[in-house]
């Protein structure tokens with residue numbers, strides 16, 4: 364993945380209203396959702412390939428916060444061929460959305476977002492949810508009506 368163009372970067376920040384997608388802080392950096400594949404890709408990122416995150420959260424997504432980032436679609440496994448099929452949860456706004464290449468969004472009902480996660484990852488997504496729950500001691504925020512099975 365090459366660097367995002369200024370338009371893509373600004374479109375991504377605008378979509379998140381210049382707030383971190385995890386904590387809401389209004390100082391954002393560009394977070395690539397997918398790590399570069401082997402050998403590096405020449406693919407030019409669109410607005411589906413990144414989210415806005417503060418520096419602290421952005422660094423966490425690569426470390427202790429990786430499971431949370433996968434549960435919420437802020438990070439996408441590198442083998443996923445269509446990052447746009449993996450929805451994103453905007454935690455401050457408590458909204459799931461499918462991202463569009465032009466920076467638009469399609470708001471999803473939580474149950475539809477959870478199903479899209481399972482289409483992408485199978486039961487692994489539920490294991491990540493369980494892992495988050497065990498670590499935090501409470502159910503992770505998965506949308507207004509909680510977890511759906």
Ligand SMILES: [Zn+2]
Pocket residue numbers: 383384385386387388416417418419420421
């Ligand atoms: Zn943050």
